[in-house]
Amino acid sequence: MNADFPFRIVGFDLDGTLLDTSGDLAAAVNHALTSVGRPALSVEEVRPMIGGGARHMLAQGMAATGGCTEGELDVLQRRLLDYYAANIADKTQPFPGCLAALDNLTGRGVRLAVVTNKLEHLAREVLDALHLTSRFDAIIGGDTMGPGRGKPAPDPVLAMVQRCGGGSAAFVGDSVYDVQSAQAAGLPVVACSFGFLQQPVETLGAEAVIDHYDELIPTLVRLGSAA
Numbered sequence: 001m002n003a004d005f006p007f008r009i010v011g012f013d014l015d016g017t018l019l020d021t022s023g024d025l026a027a028a029v030n031h032a033l034t035s036v037g038r039p040a041l042s043v044e045e046v047r048p049m050i051g052g053g054a055r056h057m058l059a060q061g062m063a064a065t066g067g068c069t070e071g072e073l074d075v076l077q078r079r080l081l082d083y084y085a086a087n088i089a090d091k092t093q094p095f096p097g098c099l100a101a102l103d104n105l106t107g108r109g110v111r112l113a114v115v116t117n118k119l120e121h122l123a124r125e126v127l128d129a130l131h132l133t134s135r136f137d138a139i140i141g142g143d144t145m146g147p148g149r150g151k152p153a154p155d156p157v158l159a160m161v162q163r164c165g166g167g168s169a170a171f172v173g174d175s176v177y178d179v180q181s182a183q184a185a186g187l188p189v190v191a192c193s194f195g196f197l198q199q200p201v202e203t204l205g206a207e208a209v210i211d212h213y214d215e216l217i218p219t220l221v222r223l224g225s226a227a
Contacts, residue, residue, distance in 0.1 A: 007168050011171045012172045013171075015196060017095075018094060022196060028084035029061045100213065176198065190216065
């Protein structure tokens with residue numbers, strides 16, 4: 001590891017942090033909604049629903065178009081996931097500057113990881129489709145740790161540090177789930193203002209905010225110096 005860089009491990013959320021998946025996720029939500037006669041939602045309407053996992057996202061979509069029962073949600077969640085798996089990277093791309101930032105970190109000897117509330121097999125599928133999987137030493141999904149142990153619980157972030165061999169770590173995300181999970185695990189958090197925000201980025205409680213990936217490396221250096 002580069003002795004001048006303060007973190008041995010940097011973890012990332014996936015949707016809204018590494019990847020702009022909003023187009024494909026909105027298409028999957030709308031597939032489920034329109035299959036039961038509900039109106040489709042715009043990508044802008046779906047974007048703040050992303051972050052808590054597929055069921056949470058769908059439940060918000062159903063609530064916005066008239067509500068639903070748990071039984072209906074069970075059926076439509078399967079429909080959403082099947083459609084998404086079949087169309088997982090039609091519109092999805094890394095955010096601007098993301099790949100260069102990952103290259104920079106890797107060049108410094110930093111181990112990289114993904115911790116997401118997306119199901120692990122779907123996280124791996126979208127990363128595979130974009131040829132990004134090999135960049136990460138650990139990929140942890142919302143179901144990896146078992147029921148009730150996804151973000152905002154600290155469990156997946158603690159597992160990330162362990163699977164990457166231990167040492168100083170930081171986390172990058174775009175939601176309150178990311179901030180709460182990482183901070184509960186004792187890690188500083190960088191929040192992305194370009195993500196799928198459910199609230200103003202300044203209110204997330206992160207230690208720092210970036211507006212573009214060009215700002216990530218100097219921000220991590222500053223956080224490490226402050227610590």
